[in-house]
Amino acid sequence: MIMTMVQAINRALAQEMERDDRIIVLGEDVGRDGGVFRATEGLFDRFGPERVIDTPLAESGIIGASIGMTALGLRPVPEIQFLGFIYPAFNQIVSHVARLRNRTRGRFTVPLTIRTPYGAGVKALEHHSESTEALFCQIPGLTVVVPSSPYDAKGLLTASLRCDDPVIFLEPAKLYRAEKQEVPEEVYEVPLRKAAVVREGKDLTIIAWGTMIPVARQAAEAAEGEGVGAEIIDLRTLSPMDRETFVASVRKTGRALIVHEAPKTCGLGAEIAATIGESALLSLNAPVLRVTGQDITVPLPKSEDLYYPGPARVLRAIRKLMEY
């Protein structure tokens, strides 16, 4: 069936809820309203108010309550309406979700999936455009997942819902309805902790995820016209990171470009660049480059294009790498 990413997410939730009555969806407006992006549309009618719970407006309460549900064997799927509103729940996530398995030596685990839209490009107001994935990648115990296509969204979310570790599932809001794609009706998993080579090329490696995958593709196609073959790695799981796939690619191409929406300093690009330095230094024909969001607060929509990477900025970096 041809569908958008938000529809694919909805299908994954519905099919897993059908299969497993331990799955509970909770959050603000997820019930009757079907979520502000309609990701949970229809679930309330199908599974009832006991499994699709409209909660009070309280992010720490939502995540805290989800943790408690896992103590009694449930697998909650809390939704935080926008990543920019997750901070009141940060204490629950960092101090409990991430570490309960370790601090109880495996006696208590927290198999929950926190779904939240992230990123700029939806002409939203302040605090609705954040891309702060690196904050979560610094926390041991969390699995951070970002899909870039409807097919991956369904498969990665299904895998997340079945994962015994807590997952932060970041949904690129800009891509919710940006493209339609054939998505199988049957249930399938796209494995966590596994990056994908989404475009092959011999001259350089672009490492990106989420909203930056379409941007990288456009830049790669433009570069193709200039005789440059760009390989694109979609990281998909940001933490724990599949280092092997991009290291192998860089060993082949000899050039690496990291593209992310988040600010440059201490962004995930720094970790990726360091890994390439550790593991593929002698394969490099040029320094590792990054095209990222600026180290400033995400601007309001009128100036968004100055902030976050578009195909032209990526193409400029590709040329720089090739001319080095």
Added chain:
Amino acid sequence: MIETFDPLKGERLRILDESGQAAPGLDPGLPDAELRTIYERMLRTRAADAKALKLQRQGRLGTYPPSRGHEACQVGLASAMGRDDWLFPYFRDLGMYITLGYPLADYFHLWMGNEAGLKTPDGLNIYPIAIPVGSQIPQAVGAGMAAKYRKLPIAIVTTFGDGATSEGDFHEGLNFAGVFRTPNVFICLNNQFAISVPRARQTAAATIAQKAVSYGFPGVQVDGNDVLAVYAAAREALANARSGQGPTLIEAYTYRMGDHTTSDDAARYRSKEEVQEWERRDPILRFRLYLGKKGLWDEAYEKAVQDAAAEFVEKAVAEAESRPAATPEDLFSYTYAAMPPELEAQLADLKAFLAEGRR
């Protein structure tokens, strides 16, 4: 009973006065054997607490939050709980652990600095202690939501201090509990201080119990140095929770006799006179007087109970100290269900470093 003591009118449930006299009509009427069990748990708690302080001073145990003065709250509450109920504790709940049957050796092992002590034995429904203040409260409510979803006739208990009531999680948790009418019992051990900051600096409300009113469920203040009052209020609140009648907030009005932790010096912020005044209201002394009036206590019994408590504690210390140190594998194996390659590499590197020996 809970509804008849209105916190908005400044009423407080007390069954035993300081001479150990029970108020007529309020005594919960526990069998003699159970009364003695409660007393024995209180003495074990005090003995274990004193031992932990001693071990800390000898460098055999890490920073520790003493429980002295809280024995009535802890033992009274836990004695009212059933095997299937859950506890979401805070960090000063020694008497609850002892009462619920958590191995004291494990408890010491934790405070000696090993996570293995926090691995609740199977069959015990005790979530790990919450160190970030108040963060356990919404978790307990989520467990209550899950119990309701699964139609389990159980209650979820969570404990916290007066300082925690200033946290957002207190509000969010109790608000959820009211909205979803969860089977929760919230126990605030109001011991008058959050480290150095007095109760009056936490809230301008006359009582903590009255906050329940704004969440749409009952709250009651009890004398936290009266084990029978704590027990009676908890028993009723637990029964209400298990039978679908929703949550209750109990404020146990008490005093922290010791320092906040072994790193604190309470003399910096409170007077000797105040502490002496509370010594007079000692929860163990009061219950002992009550047992004496009932003919359940004499010197020989006291000695037997003290000796048994000492033996119980010494055995636990010996066991905790004989446990092996954590290995690198212990440290790395529980971060994820399956160790990612990066962690495997870090573990291998740590082991290689250790194998090289120190120069």
